[in-house]
Amino acid sequence: MDTTDEIGQLAARFNDMAARLARTMADLDAEKQHVENLLTAKQELVANVSHELQTPLASIRGHVESLLTVTRVGGVSDAELRADEQEYLEIIQDEIDTLSSLIDDLFELSRLEARELELALAPLSLAEVINKMVRGLQKLAWEQHKVSLNAQVPNDLPLVLADGQRLGQILTNLFHNALHFTPEGGVVMITAQVSSDCVEVSVRDTGVGILPEDLPHIFEWFYRVDKSRSRAHDGGGLGLAIVKQLVEMQGGTISVGSIAGEGSEFRFTLCQVDTSD
Numbered sequence: 001m002d003t004t005d006e007i008g009q010l011a012a013r014f015n016d017m018a019a020r021l022a023r024t025m026a027d028l029d030a031e032k033q034h035v036e037n038l039l040t041a042k043q044e045l046v047a048n049v050s051h052e053l054q055t056p057l058a059s060i061r062g063h064v065e066s067l068l069t070v071t072r073v074g075g076v077s078d079a080e081l082r083a084d085e086q087e088y089l090e091i092i093q094d095e096i097d098t099l100s101s102l103i104d105d106l107f108e109l110s111r112l113e114a115r116e117l118e119l120a121l122a123p124l125s126l127a128e129v130i131n132k133m134v135r136g137l138q139k140l141a142w143e144q145h146k147v148s149l150n151a152q153v154p155n156d157l158p159l160v161l162a163d164g165q166r167l168g169q170i171l172t173n174l175f176h177n178a179l180h181f182t183p184e185g186g187v188v189m190i191t192a193q194v195s196s197d198c199v200e201v202s203v204r205d206t207g208v209g210i211l212p213e214d215l216p217h218i219f220e221w222f223y224r225v226d227k228s229r230s231r232a233h234d235g236g237g238l239g240l241a242i243v244k245q246l247v248e249m250q251g252g253t254i255s256v257g258s259i260a261g262e263g264s265e266f267r268f269t270l271c272q273v274d275t276s277d
Ligand code: ADP
Pocket: 177, 178, 181, 205, 207, 208, 209, 210, 218, 223, 224, 225, 226, 230, 234, 235, 236, 237, 238, 239, 240, 241, 264
């Protein structure tokens, strides 16, 4: 075979490979588009369904409240309820609250994932925000859970770029979980420290902890470690998925570490305000 033939064959093989590569790229593009369409459809479905569920639920809530009010006012004797009827209505009322907060969470999460919620980012002092929240919750933590809630956040930390309301939501979720899963006499501690160009916040508890096999799934939608345990605290398994979305939307990351039986630690970062110019 002379050199011209060899070059011709090489060129033909090269062209063939290039054509196959182009087909594979086009297939991948189509696949990516298909997955994106499915995700958008899922987000729209969840947002619509959760929105539509709120109206009938509000109506049920209104009727149950009317029945309970008649009893409490107690004026009309034939409208008075028996004790067991009153108890059933109160159970229905509690279940409505649980369902309603689950629907609120679903709606919020679908809007966060679709990036439909705007953030109001501004320079914030973490010491100010955290100390204020902790002061507000310390009494409740002790009276309702017999758990002491403490903060160690230096006043001279650099300012972070965050949305104050969303930061409050992140902290509230992490505090409530920590308090719910920490037995009496335990401690929940929040600290913050500089970590390269971010500030890292840690919420640590001395609670029941999370098993290693559950840790990788803890931020997934509807993931609850122990369904019966979570039922008692009315969780729908969406709180941490919302927290993760909120942290990431503000440019941060979140992680968890735990030793079962000893406690858990949730760490998230927020970006420092850029003061370079
Ligand atoms: P939920 O609303 O059910 O609490 P989350 O998404 O907030 O849902 O939490 C998911 C699961 O992670 C919870 O059901 C609980 O089992 C576990 N979990 C979260 N925080 C803690 C914690 N501090 N200690 C132990 N388990 C936790």
